[in-house]
Amino acid sequence: MIMYAVYTRYTQMNLVKRFLYGSLIITAVEFILGLILNYHFKMHIWDYSNLHFNILGQISLLYSILWGLLSIPVSFLCEKLDKLIRIHSV
DSSP: OHHHHHHHHSTTOOHHHHHHHHHHHHHHHHHHHHIIIIIISOOOOOOOTTSSSEETTTEEHHHHHHHHHHHHHHHHHHHHHHHHHHHHTO
């Protein structure tokens, strides 16, 4: 929902901004959920501590880059979905 809100509000973003926004949003959510689920509730759903450039094993630079790459097509999908919703809500 956060990504949908960002990508439909700022539709004139270039690919670099789409990558950065997506990477930052997903990484922030992953870090917060990791602290809650993995540290507080001891669920141990994921652990990036074996990867370089990780923070508390909850996020890593590698996965932040991968999330950013994945968010580029997702950003275009959000825009298409928003247009479709607007057409059918009229």
